[in-house]
Structures are given as structure tokens and as C-alpha cells.
Amino acid sequence: MKTMPRVLIVEDEPAIAELIAVNLRHSGFQPTWAMDSVTAQCELDAVLPDVILLDWMLPGESGLSLAKKWRAHPRTKAVPIILLTARSDESDRVAGLDAGADDYISKPFSTKEMLARIRAVLRRRAPEQDDGVVSIGALVLDAATYRVTFQEQAVKIGPTEFKLLHYLMKHAERVHTRSQLLDRVWGDHVFIEERTVDVHVKRLREALGAGGAMVETVRGAGYRITAQPVAAVPPAQPAVSAA
Incomplete structure (x- = not known):
């Protein structure tokens, strides 16, 4: 039996997080929600997800800071990260990608676009296990x-x-x-x-x-x-x- 890909949603707005989670469940994913950096780290320590949907603006530690930290850590460095944010300038996109994010989705976004981008990063990451x-x-x-x-x-x-x-x-x-x-x-x-x-x-x-x-x-x-x-x-x- 094929396992459902795990998606960690790091989003402080419950309504947005719930909307994302519902669409993910309907599309064959297994979502988990964390509303801040502390909860997100606890979830990561417990179970490593297949992809992280990470809001830029979070209470406490920002999504940008979390992306840098997770990308630098040996355990989480290979987990795809997609930033979710209302900041849409090119300089912001570059900053997000520089921090280690694999992709960037500007709010508001369609659920179809979100699902397509999740599948894309999962496809792209799968064959890239080159540790030589x-x-x-x-x-x-x-x-x-x-x-x-x-x-x-x-x-x-x-x-x-x-x-x-x-x-x-x-x-x-x-x-x-x-x-x-x-x-x-x-x-x-x-x-x-x-x-x-x-x-x-x-x-x-x-x-x-x-x-x-x-x-x-x-x-x-x-x-x-x-x-x-x-x-x-x-x-x-x-x-x-x-x-």
C-alpha cells in the first residue's frame, strides 16, 4: 500500500491552515499543522515530513529564519520547503530561495497551484540524492x-x-x-x-x-x-x- 506523503503546514492563521489541510487530505496527502516555530520544530523532531509549507510571517522566529536553520541541519537539509507569503517582489523571492526554500508561492494562491508546486518539488527532489x-x-x-x-x-x-x-x-x-x-x-x-x-x-x-x-x-x-x-x-x- 502506497503511503501518503506527509506535509507539515507552518501557518499562524487557522483558517488558511485548515483550508490547505482539507485540500491536501482530499488530494492524497497527510497534513500536520504547526502555528509557530516552536510547534513546528517539535513536529519535525517527532516525524520528518516529505515537504514543508512554511509561512514567511510567523510569531516569534520568521519563516525565512526557519528555512535557513532547517536547510543547514543534516537531518532536515533534504526536506523540500515551499514558502507561503504575501511578499511578491523579486527581491523577496530571491531572499526566500537564498534562505534554502525550493519554491515560493505568493498569497493569495489557488489550491491547484499549491498542489502542483508540492508535486513538482517532490518529483524534483526524489532523484537528487547525490551525496558524493x-x-x-x-x-x-x-x-x-x-x-x-x-x-x-x-x-x-x-x-x-x-x-x-x-x-x-x-x-x-x-x-x-x-x-x-x-x-x-x-x-x-x-x-x-x-x-x-x-x-x-x-x-x-x-x-x-x-x-x-x-x-x-x-x-x-x-x-x-x-x-x-x-x-x-x-x-x-x-x-x-x-x-
């Missing part, structure tokens, strides 16, 4: 421990930059358009502008320091990561003295 180590030259990424090193020095990197780097390293030397990176790193159902990729590439390069040169811009095409060594400076030629 990827290395290119002196750059090493360990997906299991969420660590990146360059020349054996730890690199501090944000969640979105980590996903971007992981994807580029798994497909080294290939050129990826901004549109392809949005689909593969952010998801094909996330609607943000392509220039957002440029912002995260810039942050990734800054985080990698000297290793940032490995992330190349291919003019008119997109981005790639390469293991090509930095070109050596040719030795100085001896001066020719006048006869």
Missing part, C-alpha cells in the same frame, strides 16, 4: 557534509551558490545558458528573471576567491566551470644589447 564528493583541480565539493574547499581551505558559501556550484561541477566544461541553470538549479516552475543567475554567479566567484576564475563567462552563451590551469607568465626575454 565532486572535485575539479583544487576545488572539492562534498554534498554529504555540505562543505566546499579550494586548495584545502574551507570556502563559506550560501545555499543557492552551493546548489549552483554542485550542478556546474557535476557537468564540468559544459556551457550552460542562464535559462538552463534556472531550470536545473532553481527548478523549471520557479519564475524569476535570468539576471538572477548573474547575481549568484558573482557571489559564487567572490566566495571562491582565487578559485572564482574557474567559473567562466562564455560570451553570448552562458557559464561553465573549467579545470584549465591559470596560464603561466612567460619568462622574461633577455635584453638584446646594441652591437
Whole structure:
């Protein structure tokens, strides 16, 4: 017998939470409701859900803060998180995705859209259980421990930059358009502008320091990561003295 996917609803408005829960139950999901960060953490500690619907504006600790915390914790880092919020500016969407959310739904939203996005993140997460180590030259990424090193020095990197780097390293030397990176790193159902990729590439390069040169811009095409060594400076030629 197929088990129903568990959905943790973290929402402080009872009417909204109940509406979501009813629609989830009717669509084959098993919802659990938490009205604040403390209750949500207790629910997570008890049973790990398959997906979290997380309201941005909560009493006490915000949804954004919770997303960052859960994404950084080994036990909850792989659980898909969908942010629910009335904040719909692009900067807010980027902030939510930066915090580790897999998707973002602006209120008010239709139940059909909500269900479609839940199914999408579950589909996308299922085959992505890659906890291996990827290395290119002196750059090493360990997906299991969420660590990146360059020349054996730890690199501090944000969640979105980590996903971007992981994807580029798994497909080294290939050129990826901004549109392809949005689909593969952010998801094909996330609607943000392509220039957002440029912002995260810039942050990734800054985080990698000297290793940032490995992330190349291919003019008119997109981005790639390469293991090509930095070109050596040719030795100085001896001066020719006048006869």
C-alpha cells in the first residue's frame, strides 16, 4: 500500500491552515499543522515530513529564519520547503530561495497551484540524492557534509551558490545558458528573471576567491566551470644589447 506523503503546514492563521489541510487530505496527502516555530520544530523532531509549507510571517522566529536553520541541519537539509507569503517582489523571492526554500508561492494562491508546486518539488527532489564528493583541480565539493574547499581551505558559501556550484561541477566544461541553470538549479516552475543567475554567479566567484576564475563567462552563451590551469607568465626575454 502506497503511503501518503506527509506535509507539515507552518501557518499562524487557522483558517488558511485548515483550508490547505482539507485540500491536501482530499488530494492524497497527510497534513500536520504547526502555528509557530516552536510547534513546528517539535513536529519535525517527532516525524520528518516529505515537504514543508512554511509561512514567511510567523510569531516569534520568521519563516525565512526557519528555512535557513532547517536547510543547514543534516537531518532536515533534504526536506523540500515551499514558502507561503504575501511578499511578491523579486527581491523577496530571491531572499526566500537564498534562505534554502525550493519554491515560493505568493498569497493569495489557488489550491491547484499549491498542489502542483508540492508535486513538482517532490518529483524534483526524489532523484537528487547525490551525496558524493565532486572535485575539479583544487576545488572539492562534498554534498554529504555540505562543505566546499579550494586548495584545502574551507570556502563559506550560501545555499543557492552551493546548489549552483554542485550542478556546474557535476557537468564540468559544459556551457550552460542562464535559462538552463534556472531550470536545473532553481527548478523549471520557479519564475524569476535570468539576471538572477548573474547575481549568484558573482557571489559564487567572490566566495571562491582565487578559485572564482574557474567559473567562466562564455560570451553570448552562458557559464561553465573549467579545470584549465591559470596560464603561466612567460619568462622574461633577455635584453638584446646594441652591437
